[in-house]
Amino acid sequence: MRDDIKDWLTLTALPGVGCALIRRLLDVFATPAAILAAGRDLSRIEGVGRRLTAVFTDQARLAQARRWAEQEYERVRAKDIQLLCSDDPLFPPLLR
Secondary structure (H helix, E strand, C coil): CCCCHHHHHHHHHCCCCCHHHHHHHHHHHCCHHHHHHCHHHHHHCCCCCHHHHHHHHCHHHHHHHHHHHHHHHHHHHHCCCCCCCCCCCCCCHHHC
């Protein structure tokens, strides 16, 4: 499984963060890890207001999302499930 899967899962666990926002953030920051590390720089992105910037800068909330991502990663790994992210070459093009 890819190394960045946990970062992708962490993003999806944050309240108010959906696919459209993740796509916009990837256009600017390139990787899920960079998005998670961006902190207050997120506030300059269209569609990211104070409330979402607060979500990304709240260390307790980020830690909770990372714990969930770790648990989910281990759960799918134990069931031999392969997770695909939209930037994976195996991801169906029509779903992008």
